[in-house]
Amino acid sequence: MKNLYIFFAICFCSFTSYAQEGKPSVVATASMWADMAKKIGGPHIDVKLVVPIGGDPHLYEPTPGDATMVADADLILRNGLTFEGWLNELIENSGTKAPSVLITKGVNAIESTSYKNAADPHAWMDASNGLIYIKNIRNALTTLIPEHQKSINERYQAYKQELIDTDNYIIERIKEIPEEQRILITSHDAFQYFGRKYGIRLEAILGTSTDAEVQTSDINRVNSIIKSSKLKAVFIESTINPKLLQQLAIENDISIGGKLFADSLGDEDSEAPTYIEMLRYNADTIVGALTGTSSEHMHNKQEGKSNVLMIILLAAILIGALIFLAVKLNPRHD
Ligand SMILES: [Zn+2]
Incomplete structure (x- = not known):
């Protein structure tokens, strides 16, 4: 056999x-x-x-x-x-x-x-x-x-x-951002084509390639743009170390608007497993963060799912406790 x-x-x-x-x-x-x-x-x-x-x-x-x-x-x-x-x-x-x-x-x-x-x-x-x-x-x-x-x-x-x-x-989505706040600050200049097509001004710390050296003058330039245009968020990228951008966000007391995908798709469980999903996810993340309408920028699908499960679990416990109390407080008299 x-x-x-x-x-x-x-x-x-x-x-x-x-x-x-x-x-x-x-x-x-x-x-x-x-x-x-x-x-x-x-x-x-x-x-x-x-x-x-x-x-x-x-x-x-x-x-x-x-x-x-x-x-x-x-x-x-x-x-x-x-x-x-x-x-x-x-x-x-x-x-x-x-x-x-x-x-x-x-x-x-x-x-x-x-x-x-x-x-x-x-x-x-x-x-x-x-x-x-x-x-x-x-x-x-x-x-x-x-x-x-x-x-x-x-x-x-x-x-x-x-x-x-x-x-x-x-x-259509980009139109939701007030015109003066259509500014995208990222680690490297991967969004020039996106900006030219959809009407967003780009400012990056690094140049078009990721191996360029970061200049102090670049950081100062980006810092002053954040201040003068009262930007709500800057963005990190899935393939690049987020340290510099995180530092910029802390210094200016603004948020990391989320992780954008530029040079690679994400894996199967990510928000961007396909090219079309990557484009839509990037647009949603940018619009959500720059308009301040997205409260969970950094959450991924997995966390979203587990949040729903947690709410269902808590609701079940609460209902159980209420039934228990009702039974205890109303003893039968027959
Ligand atoms: Zn690139």
Whole structure:
């Protein structure tokens, strides 16, 4: 009997590995476009990710495993615009023959605030740029697997509509912030595209990349902006050490408006497990904190759930105590 189990286990394993092998391998440098590719390619592709969730793509150092992954790839999706400084070497070392597709092709790039003649890479932070990304990914996938063109196009159209709705949602939400307080202070300059699209002024302590040195003059500049515009909050980012921003918030007696996602999605249990959820969550967090309407900026989903459970538990105890008292105080006389 035991041998039979082993036999079935081996059959199952070889079947699943065959199924995996049968699908083209699409390697994405960062989690935002890994998600886009999954949404558009669906069951027809096997998506792999280089920089893990929560990692910082600006400072990433590829591993030997990455070289193998890239060597076995059928397609590589890259942001370009100086985002993945390590990618060319990784591709070269891996010896891969896979095409590497620039998914920002067609984006109206912003010049980097910290480097001369370099582009700001964070184009995905504007949902209408996201539409360019997904069109480029759709085109790359239909070239890779033309036999699934119809299914890929259907998935693409549905996803495109969701992204257009998200863009409109952000436009409407930002209008809730009084115009003079539409200022976003973050650790690094990842929100220039977001600001240009949705009408928010950006001030960051670091430049476009996360490896720039912090200057005292930058901190003084940000401090005086907070004071002069009576800002209610500053924001930390999921992939960057929050120390400096926390210090700024304490010095100015204002709150940390929440954690924003810029260079990576969050994990499955976070507020931003997908690209669209990341865009919506960022907008909600910014609007909530800058208008002072969000009282639980720092709470995540998990804490929210456990709060509800706690309230239900307390209510049950209270009702139980009341019934007990009622029975005790009204002894039957029959
Ligand atoms: Zn960045």
